[in-house]
Amino acid sequence: MDVVLIGAGNVGTVLGRTFKQANHSIKAIWNRHPEKARLLADELGTVAIETLDELPPTADLFLLSVSDRSISEIAHQLKIQQGVLVHAAGAVSKEVLQGAAENHGVFWPMKMIRSHMQSLGPCAIMIDANNEHSLQVIYELATTISDQVHEADDAKRLKMHLIAAITSNFTNHLYHLAADYSREQAIDFSWFYPLIEGVMAQIKTEHPQNVQAGPAFRGDRITIEKHRSLLAHEPSLLRIYDEMTQSILNKFGHQ
Ligand SMILES: NC(=O)c1ccc[n+]([C@@H]2O[C@H](COP(=O)([O-])OP(=O)(O)OC[C@H]3O[C@@H](n4cnc5c(N)ncnc54)[C@H](OP(=O)(O)O)[C@@H]3O)[C@@H](O)[C@H]2O)c1
Incomplete structure (x- = not known):
């Protein structure tokens, strides 16, 4: 699948590496402080972009992995035309992504993740989505990196x-x-x-x-x-x- 990383902190970095190891393609990386995006882009052999306007218009999945408090703020600046937008937070509703992408959901890796980790390793992933199509895309991606993928809505x-x-x-x-x-x-x-x-x-x-x-x-x-x-x-x-x-x-x- 084609994946775009929005956020190159612990989760963006480690999931980026893990997706690449699972033969997915990282299309582009954005991070608030661009040097972090550049470093990760060099490592993963992709491009770093400086502004959210430059995001590729299409990808299978856009991973918004920024701090919980800034998810909504960044989502307000996004208009994903084609592809599924997910955040990675356990305690944030998927509803915050509603205006940013028609297809959206959650991809929550239930593990303590730090940037130095070379791969995600064994990890349960909780997924959720606003429709069947999005859920299917998120499920397909998640099952390429984990054999413990479960559906969990906002309340759960x-x-x-x-x-x-x-x-x-x-x-x-x-x-x-x-x-x-x-x-x-x-x-x-x-x-x-x-x-x-x-x-x-x-x-x-x-x-x-x-x-x-x-x-x-x-x-x-x-x-x-x-x-x-x-x-x-x-x-x-x-x-x-x-x-x-x-x-x-x-x-x-x-x-
Ligand atoms: N780490 C974990 O163990 C873990 C596990 C499961 C899920 N999660 C979830 O994954 C998401 C990301 O967590 P993380 O640990 O990767 O975060 P992190 O390493 O602390 O990095 C925070 C990221 O958010 C960005 N950011 C913070 N405030 C921002 C703002 N106002 N505008 C734009 N970008 C901003 C930072 O950009 P700069 O680099 O420019 O500061 C950085 O990319 C969160 O939703 C978290 O709940 C984390």
């Missing part, structure tokens, strides 16, 4: 975005806090990798409820108090510890 995607924040962003924040505490206590955080990976592996086949462990799960208030005393001078970590502990106590009937 927003809920999925929330679940992604809890399962990925929140757990990573806990790793961050734990890694900082480990470093302060001169404990090697890598020693915890098998523990972390063990839980990740088990929740693929078991409900997370069946994988829960720890003092709050057992209702072991003596150990909980020992942990709390270690955090006496870490008020923000103690608040999180108490919230998490209370939630686990409640779930397992230790009120």
Whole structure:
């Protein structure tokens, strides 16, 4: 397929590389700061364009991958004649593209993506569209780079975005806090990798409820108090510890 990239940030860069690896053709790249578009165009063997007016009039798909807050602003400057316009955001309605292209939708790769990644790798892609034709084009493209392509409308995607924040962003924040505490206590955080990976592996086949462990799960208030005393001078970590502990106590009937 012919693809035009509007935005050369993390997603534009990595999807651009991935589309090219899947033998799609990148027709042109635009980015607000043009040097980024030029760099990516050189890498992908295509052209960088300086203004949105110079966008190719036709392509199979136009990928608008700019920050969530600027999707609507850029969409207002677009008038796609032929081709499907998609954005890549989980928490933004497809409706914002309505005036910019007759055929439009969403192409949301559900993964943390950073420009240094050479390819998208395993990734579920959530797609949505305003009509059957657009959905078919988006589906065909998505299935060339992922074997997990699912349809999710605006309401479902927003809920999925929330679940992604809890399962990925929140757990990573806990790793961050734990890694900082480990470093302060001169404990090697890598020693915890098998523990972390063990839980990740088990929740693929078991409900997370069946994988829960720890003092709050057992209702072991003596150990909980020992942990709390270690955090006496870490008020923000103690608040999180108490919230998490209370939630686990409640779930397992230790009120
Ligand atoms: N990264 C992820 O993990 C991820 C995963 C799934 C979906 N997404 C979605 O993908 C989209 C792009 O995310 P990203 O991570 O690729 O973003 P990013 O790397 O932070 O890059 C932001 C892009 O938006 C452009 N931009 C910001 N404000 C702009 C404005 N006012 N006018 C024009 N362009 C503007 C930037 O242009 P400049 O380079 O000129 O600043 C840059 O191209 C978002 O909708 C995001 O929700 C991201």
